Amino acid sequence: MRARQPLPIVGQPQPERADAARNRRKIIEVAATMIAERGADELSLDEVAKAACVGVGTVYRRFGDRAGLVLALIDERERRFQEAFLSGPPPLGPGAPPAERVTAFLHALVDRIVEQEELFLLLENGPGKARYSGPYKVHHVHLSSLLAQSRPGPHCAYLADALLAPASAWLIRFQREERGMTVEDIKAGLADLAAVVVRGC
Numbered sequence: 001m002r003a004r005q006p007l008p009i010v011g012q013p014q015p016e017r018a019d020a021a022r023n024r025r026k027i028i029e030v031a032a033t034m035i036a037e038r039g040a041d042e043l044s045l046d047e048v049a050k051a052a053c054v055g056v057g058t059v060y061r062r063f064g065d066r067a068g069l070v071l072a073l074i075d076e077r078e079r080r081f082q083e084a085f086l087s088g089p090p091p092l093g094p095g096a097p098p099a100e101r102v103t104a105f106l107h108a109l110v111d112r113i114v115e116q117e118e119l120f121l122l123l124e125n126g127p128g129k130a131r132y133s134g135p136y137k138v139h140h141v142h143l144s145s146l147l148a149q150s151r152p153g154p155h156c157a158y159l160a161d162a163l164l165a166p167a168s169a170w171l172i173r174f175q176r177e178e179r180g181m182t183v184e185d186i187k188a189g190l191a192d193l194a195a196v197v198v199r200g201c
Helices: 018-038 045-052 056-063 066-087 098-115 117-125 134-150 156-164 169-177 183-200
Strands: none
Touching: 018 045, 018 056, 018 066, 045 056, 045 066, 056 066, 066 098, 066 117, 066 134, 098 117, 098 134, 098 156, 098 169, 098 183, 117 169, 134 156, 134 183, 156 183, 169 183
16 A cells, blocks of 8 residues: 655645756846846846746746745845844844844844845835835844833834834945945944934834
8 A cells, every 4th residue: 555645734835846946946046147247137037037947937936026036035144144133142142132132133234235235126126015025024023022122112113114214225325325334334323323212112
């Protein structure tokens, strides 16, 4: 008698077939190469599919749209960033006072955005749901929690949005290119803003 296959667990991601996993890696590698060579503005899912030697339908089924592909491209580094602020050493990770962790998080987020600026610019250009889902959603929950621990109040979710707003790839690029600010200038400004917010949260 043939052994019965285990039923999938509800809510758990299903394992990819080997060919699907290969196609996914190939698409991501091709997209990353295109962005490195030509910039993110020119990223086209049709061109990615052609260069990766897969059908256009495969790309759209796997990633949905350009925002979905961008999220996949930033996924690995984003996972490392999330591990750092959720379980890494203080002050970014647990162990430091919440107010210090707010500033450390915002500083690390600026570095994170500068590191993959082109991809974050693409994500911010996408539909609103894409921009405020994925990494932003996790960042917001974390920052809201730190604000609530630091000084509980009814508006911490809103204030988390207010602190995340200046950590925008477009604003950071403008500040660096047009205002002549350095990354350290931007971090210092965010630290001042965070201090005001934390005191009044």
